[in-house]
Amino acid sequence: xxxxxxxxxxxxxxxxxxxxxxxSPISGHRSVSWxxxxxxxxxxxxxxxxxxxxxxxxxFPGRFSGRQFSxxxxxxxxxxxxxxxxxxxxxASKALNTEAFFGQGTRLTVV
Amino acid sequence: GIQVEQSPPDLIxxxxxxxxxxxxxxxxxxxxxxxxQNPWGQLINLFYIxxxxxxxxxxxxxxxxxxxxxLLYISSSQTTDSGVYFCAVDNYGQNFVFGPGTRLSVLx
Numbered sequence: 001x002x003x004x005x006x007x008x009x010x011x012x013x014x015x016x017x018x019x020x021x022x023x024s025p026i027s028g029h030r031s032v033s034w035x036x037x038x039x040x041x042x043x044x045x046x047x048x049x050x051x052x053x054x055x056x057x058x059x060f061p062g063r064f065s066g067r068q069f070s071x072x073x074x075x076x077x078x079x080x081x082x083x084x085x086x087x088x089x090x091x092a093s094k095a096l097n098t099e100a101f102f103g104q105g106t107r108l109t110v111v
Numbered sequence: 112g113i114q115v116e117q118s119p120p121d122l123i124x125x126x127x128x129x130x131x132x133x134x135x136x137x138x139x140x141x142x143x144x145x146x147x148q149n150p151w152g153q154l155i156n157l158f159y160i161x162x163x164x165x166x167x168x169x170x171x172x173x174x175x176x177x178x179x180x181x182l183l184y185i186s187s188s189q190t191t192d193s194g195v196y197f198c199a200v201d202n203y204g205q206n207f208v209f210g211p212g213t214r215l216s217v218l219x
Contacts, residue, residue, distance in 0.1 A: 044209075100142075
C-alpha cells in the first residue's frame with residue numbers, strides 16, 4: 001500500500017515568487033491536512049481538506065492557499081514568497097476516525 | 112485552543128538505557144498520536160493512542176485521557192532511536208496540535 005507522496009522534495013525560490021506543492025494521499029483517504037515546520041514556531045497547522053472542501057484553516061495569511069481535487073490529491077500554493085516562508089511543509093492523510101500518516105515533506109528555501 | 116506540552120525538551124542516554132517521555136494536554140481529545148521525526152524530516156507513526164496502553168517491540172505508550180497526559184516508554188534504547196519525538200493531539204477539530212517535541216540523543 002503506497003504511502004503519502006509529496007512533491008517536490010526540495011525547492012529553492014526567490015522572494016516574491018510563488019510556489020505550488022503537491023500531496024497525494026493514501027488510497028481511500030479523503031482528508032488531507034498541511035503543516036508548516038520551522039525551527040522557531042515548530043509544527044503549525046495550515047489547512048485541512050475533505051472531499052474537495054476546506055474544513056479548517058490555521059492562522060496563516062491569505063498568501064497561503066490550497067485545494068483538493070476529486071481524486072483527493074491536494075495542492076498548496078504560497079504567493080509572494082517571503083524569507084520567513086522557508087520551512088518544511090508536511091502533508092498528512094487520514095481516513096475517518098483513524099490515525100493520520102505523513103508524507104516525507106517538501107523543504108522550501110526562499111532566497 | 113488546546114495546549115500541548117512535552118517533557119523533557121532534551122534527553123541524552125547511553126545505549127541500553129530506558130526512558131520515559133511525557134505529553135500533557137489541556138483539553139479532552141479524540142485523537143493522540145506519537146511520532147518520531149527522522150533526520151530527513153518525515154514523521155514516522157509510533158502510536159495512535161487516544162486512550163489506553165499499547166506496545167510495539169521496545170516501545171510502549173499509555174494515555175490517561177481523564178488526566179490529560181500520555182507517556183511514551185523506550186526500553187533498551189539504541190542509537191537509531193535518536194531524533195525528535197512529537198506528541199500530537201486533535202480535539203475534534205480535524206487538525207493536530209503538536210507539542211514542541213523531545214530531542215533524544217542515544218550515545219553508543
